[in-house]
Amino acid sequence: MFLQRSAVSVARRAAASSSPVLRRSIATTVVRRDAISEHKTPQQKIQTLADVKTIDDLVGPGAAPGTVPTDLEQATGIERLEILGKMEGVDIFDMRPLDASRRGTLDNPIVVRSAGDEQYAGCTGSPADSHIVHWLGMSRKRPIERCPECGSVYKMEYIGPAEDHHDHGHGDHHGHEDPKTFADYVKPQYW
Known part of the structure; x- marks a missing residue:
């Protein structure tokens, strides 16, 4: 019985060690890992909310070659502003x-x-x-x-x-007037 168990375990080890598929996958994994570490760029300083001065500051740096970008790296515009605010504990859009x-x-x-x-x-x-x-x-x-x-x-x-850049001193926006509701006909003393 002991001889049968040892013969089976030796056969399994021999089959695993002689498998060309296993050798190939280990070698490929080592090469990939080394390739990624070669292209790694130095870590950039993380932008803070105080660093945002113009709209151009709301463009993310993107991801390093060969990597998947994080939300912070790929976000632009108001989405980036919201993420920077959340990182500092500020609710930019006051969603309460x-x-x-x-x-x-x-x-x-x-x-x-x-x-x-x-x-x-x-x-x-x-x-x-x-x-x-x-x-x-x-x-x-x-x-x-x-x-x-x-x-x-x-x-x-x-x-x-405080200033309205779209008004241009014309009052109503392109002649648009809000539709009237019952509130427009309420006497002033009832307000």
Whole structure:
């Protein structure tokens, strides 16, 4: 019995050592590993949020030849700005949910911050999820909106740049006028 087991194990070792496929894969792996280490470039300094001064600073360096790029290496524009902010613990786009613990009033509305000329907010009622989502559109010209179902009031707070590069002093943008709603016909004393 002992002789049979040892003969089987010797046969397995001989078959494994004489296999040309096994020798080929080990040799190839060693060559690949050496090839990657030769092309490796020195590690670049990681960009921080404070390093971003112009839009040209929001272009990633790309990956080293023969490697797969990380999100930080390939990201450009506002995606790169968001990643740099997250690395430093700053939420660039302020993605926290709105305050749903109370109902907004005209005296104390729920504030929605926006860097653009308009912002949409979804109201689910107070307490949260008491009705389906109603999307409310607010703009710089009309910053206050009221939910038609629960009556909660939302106010857009503009936090973008002070000057408007697209206005060119024409007032309405290419003659576009916001559509009228029932809020346009409410008497001023009711506001």
